[in-house]
Amino acid sequence: MRVHFQGAAGQVTGSMHLVEAAGRRLLLECGMVQGSPEAEAANFAPFPFDPAALDAVVLSHAHIDHCGRLPRLAMAGFRGPIYAQAATADLLPIMLLDSASLQESDAERANRRRRPGQPQAMPLYTRQDVQRTLERVRPLAYGAHPALLPGVDLTLRDAGHILGSASVELRADGRTLVFSGDLGMRGTPILRDPEPVPAADLLLMESTYGDRNHRDRVATVQELGEILHAAWRDGGNVLIPAFAVGRTQELLYWFARHWDDWGMARWRIFLDSPMAAKVVQVYDRHHELFDAEARAAWRGTPNPFRLPNLSVTESVEESMAINRIHGGAIIIAGNGMANGGRILHHMRQHLPHRQTRIVFVGYQAEGTLGRRLVDGARWVRIHGHDVQVHAQRHTVGGLSAHADQQGLLDWYAGFSAPPPLALVHGEERAREALAGEILTRHGVQAVLPRPGLVLDV
Incomplete structure (x- = not known):
């Protein structure tokens, strides 16, 4: 099993990781980059892999920085299924259609102000693109163990971040890859606490608030x-x-x-x-x-x-x-x-x-x-x-919907043995601080990936 880090590696938004396993290629997340206009221009860039060669996509939850480029992926040739927890599957039409509406409005506003000689602004995708993408969504329950692809098994566990949020457990080639998704705080109203995962050969863990603790x-x-x-x-x-x-x-x-x-x-x-x-x-x-x-x-x-x-x-x-x-x-x-x-x-x-x-x-x-x-x-x-x-x-x-540093450390300590890990979905200061705490407490040196890094599981 091999992981290619393609997004949210050294920043918070734009989550995207390519996994090769059992002769298949699947994508964890396809999120939108959010921030300055210069940063968001990256959403129009070609994907650093062939979307048509992907066998499936797995989503952790419905926030736009985790799912917002799915229509763009389909426009580029992706034709496989998109797996998500059932509540996430219900939220996706709402989130993506709203995103498309904003893209269309922004392009229309920019074109009204366009000066002679300037190129016409185009939306990242349209509502019609979203409708075609939604046809590929396949809802799953927490705790189920379906064969995602031949030789690849999947389990979704409650991450306690938003409704339907999940930590992703992939098993293939005799190895287990766990992706935390975004983890919520214990005791968050409405939602259940993040579910522990028993074991992993490699953990991809978020680090949004890896350098601080929330107020009580x-x-x-x-x-x-x-x-x-x-x-x-x-x-x-x-x-x-x-x-x-x-x-x-x-x-x-x-x-x-x-x-x-x-x-x-x-x-x-x-x-x-x-x-x-x-x-x-x-x-x-x-x-x-x-x-x-x-x-x-x-x-x-x-x-x-x-x-x-x-x-x-x-x-x-x-x-x-x-x-x-x-x-x-x-x-x-x-x-x-x-x-x-x-x-x-x-x-x-x-x-x-x-x-x-x-x-x-x-x-x-x-x-x-x-x-x-x-x-x-x-x-x-x-x-x-x-x-x-x-x-x-x-x-x-x-x-905050995100676990703080102590919450992340507590969730990591829930594994039967401290797994090797790569810290994603965090700004540099946050993940460096979290990596230092994990090294001190567990003796595990975390990898801090950049886009393009490849790790074998």
């Missing part, structure tokens, strides 16, 4: 409540860039759990994301994946997805109308890194106001608008306009 969840939730109380006192709005899968659902869960003590009934809550509204429906179809506490919460009052003051905006006109509200509104909108989507329109209107509070509840990749704001930028450019930032900024890291 109890303290984090308390901090969120304090931010909301202060925002109400100041009379401003609260903007929350949130991914449609994961953070949005957790926020609504905490609003329901703290309905009385946070005074949530006084707010107007807007879920300004048609995609997130569709994701909520998928969550409602997969209660079997919830933890016991979440199943009880969904039977209680108020139901997190049906708060009495929650408005789900579908149309552009409804979204624009929110900006006429100058206080008392909580606006949850995509995308989570503020690199596109409806949150940009709200930021353009509200960032100049001191009473506005913007709350970041997830990872902000290098080159994104979210990262620039977290790093303290005083001016940002949104839709061609320079916007001065007076809004108060809050980073609530304890709500």
